[in-house]
Amino acid sequence: MNRIKLLTLSLLLTLLYSAAFAQQLRVEPAFWWTGMKDTHLQLMLHGDNIRNLTPSLNQAGVALKDVIKVKSPNYLFLNLDLQNAKPGKFTLQLKRGNKTVHRYTYELRQRAASSASRQGFTPADVIYLITPDRFANGNPKNDNVKGMTEGLNRSDKSGRHGGDITGIIQHLDYIQDMGFTALWVNPVLENNQDRTSYHGYSTTDYYQVDPRFGSNKEYVKLSQQAKERGIKLVMDMILNHIGSEHWWMKDLPTEDWLNFQGDFKTTNHRREAIQDPYAAAYDRKLHTDGWFVESMPDLNQRNELLATYLIQNTLWWIEYADLGGIRMDTYSYPDPDFMSEWTRRVMKEYPNFNIVGEEWSLNPAIIAYWQRGKQNPNGYTSFLPSLMDFPLQGALTTALRDDESGWDTGWLHLYNVLATDFLYADPQNLVVFADNHDMDRIYTQLNQDADLTKLALAFILTTRGIPQVYYGTEILMHNEERGDHGIIRTDFPGGWAGDKVNAFTGKGLSPEQQEMQQFTKKLLNWRKNAAAVHTGKLTHYAPYKGVYVYFREQGDNKVMVILNKNEKPYELELQKFAPQLQRIKQGTDVLTGKTYELGQSKISLPVKAPLILELK
Known part of the structure; x- marks a missing residue:
């Protein structure tokens, strides 16, 4: 009897021991798919002193091709060949001699049959841009989460206000009814920073949704329920930098994982240096390698291990969340050759997909440089399908504010910028907009003139390109303090319990706001079937x-x-x-x-x- 008890206890301790090790070993990506066009997979393993452990696996169709060790003793990178792999689970082991130190159950999932042919957002769509923390608080239970540094503080314009993924899901009917067919949500990945974490642009974990927004499963649910309503989900991604509290920062894999690693330098923001035939190499390097701020370490995408990690992470989210598009933040700031390879890999897997890059320049020639199909004098080749049309946005607001007294004033600003479309390889695929989350709201830019705001919306919804509308534009939301991002990204009325005004139902809106909302709704729903303004x-x-x-x-x-x-x-x-x-x-x-x-x-x-x- 005692012998049976000892054997049972020994088995229990072994199981607990194995489980403990499984928890200590981080494997990214945590799972993958068969049927991808690129059959190579790189795994990043992180755990205490694993560099000298021997990895092994025994799965038909899965070959371990390379084991890469780096400076940090806590990483291993494994290159797998999945050419003959089939869906299923297998055990990845790390051994010291004959002793198994770590076990990880890896899963290869079956790729959906239609995944590769998915259609990204097109000129037939209208994108609704949402800052999730400021749209609707659907689950107050996640307002404050243990382990997350910053908690709820709705009275702070730069604090977290509690909006979340559940809040967006709860109001998908509103978005559909208004007539939007694509949904761009500002970043939702973990941002465990000390302050101003609500905006999402300082990632601290590339594979996890911030728990104050929800979970990975809730993000997938958002995508699924949006798709059921004919709405494509566009993910906001950042490959240029991470947050200073990213888990890498406590244990950087290599000496060149970051740009200016250990020697912080600020970017000069001279994006023109990339194309400038006379630019000094110093200025080009400082633009791409410099940091925005000290809380945003700049990633070195020339490091091949990091480059592969970032590419795979993008493919993982497209496949996992069934994305309908990507908006790439600060497109010209990462290494240009890496961005070319990143877009090539994504478009290879998903030929009908769409990615829009942010290059904030008012010069059409600078924007055109980055678009797929553009023949550049310096030979640079891009695979990026779309860009944000900042030159047209700037011309639109100038045209509407300017008087019509001169031979080159007023509408001529807009006319003249459109006349430069010959610079673009595909002007029909540019994203056009009146405002976004980084600039004064269009109603504010137009000095709170509702008539001019209607003219702005009428233009972006009928000109060439893919329209994007920022949440709240449909009800004339504005910001009293110009340039203040915390106020620009203000709470959508009706998204919080107790709100006196509810834009989702119309309760409490002024007559002018109601008129604007109906104007937008009418125009959007007409546009759905207006083939002439899609591609005419x-x-x-x-x-x-x-x-x-x-x-x-x-x-x-x-x-x-x-x-x-x-x-x-x-x-x-x-x-x-x-x-x-x-x-x-x-x-x-x-x-x-x-x-x-x-x-x-x-x-x-x-x-x-x-x-x-x-x-x-």
Whole structure:
């Protein structure tokens, strides 16, 4: 009897011992898929003094090709070949001699049959941009989480306000009803920083959703439930830098894992140096290798182990969360050759996918440099499909604020920037927007003029490209203190229990806000089926006396857009538009349903308003 008890106790201790070791060993990525086009997989293993342990596995179709040791004794990198692998689980062991020190059960999952052919966001979509901490608090239980440094402080404009993934899920019906078909959510990965962690741009774990936002499973649920409503999920990613509290920082794998490792230097933000034929090498290096701030260590993507890690992490999230797109933060700041390889690898796995890069420049030539298909003088090749069209955004706000008194004022700013589209390899695939989370809200930029805000939205929803709308624009949200990000990213009314105003239901909105919301909803839902503004040919006429006119045409589908800034009645002469209006007798305003007779010489325009006519 005692012998049986001892054997039972010994078995129990062995199991507990194995479980303890399993918990101490970090393996990333934690699981993978069969059926990927690239059959190579690199595992990062992290645990105490594992460098001199011998890894092994015994799984048909899985070959351990290389074991890479680095300076830190606590890492091993394993290169696996999965060419003949089948879905299933196998045991990865780390041994010292004949003794097993670590065991890890690794899983290879079956890749969904349609995964590789997934369609990313296109010009047929409209993207709704959300800052998750400021949209809706669906689960107050995760407002404060043990182990997370920063807790809830809704009274602090730069603090955490409690918005989360559950809050977004709870309001997917609103997003769908408004007419949005894609959802870009600012970063949700763990950001365990001491302060200002709400924005998400200082990642501390690339494989875990921040528990104050929810969990990995909740993020997948968001993707699934959005997809059921015809909404694609666009993930916000950051490959340039991490947060200073990232777990790597306590034990960096190599001496060159970071740029200026141990010798902090700030980036000069001279993005032009990348393309400048006269730029000093010093300026190029400082732009890409310098840090934003000391709390954002800059990653060295020239390190091949780190580069592979980041590429695999991207593929993992696309596959795991069934993503419909990626928005890449600070696109020109990482190593340019790495970004070329990163986009190549992603687009190889998902040929119909879409990625939009952030390059904050008002110079179209700088933006165009990074787009796939662009023939660059220096030979640089990019595989990035889309970019944020900052030049057009800047021209739009300038055009709307400027008067029409001069030969090159007002709408001419916008007209002139669109005229530079010859610089782009694919201008139809640029993301157009009136504002975003990093700039004053469009209603603020336009001095709280609702009519001008409608003109701005009418433009981005009918011009070439893929429109993006920031949450709250539909209800004229604004920021009193210009340039203050904490106020720009203010709470969406109705997202918190006890809110007196609820934009989801309309309760408490002013008449002007309600009108703007209905205007946006009407235009968005019309756009869903307006093929001409998705991919139709764009023909614009030089603005004249405060009126900007352009056409979108795709076969028999024709739309005439008239943007009128005049505050007094204006008669638009139609003669010069004859090439587009041949055999067209009428146009119906998509916003009011009013019919305009186009066979006459003039039409009366609504004052300081857009007129969007479906031509018949």
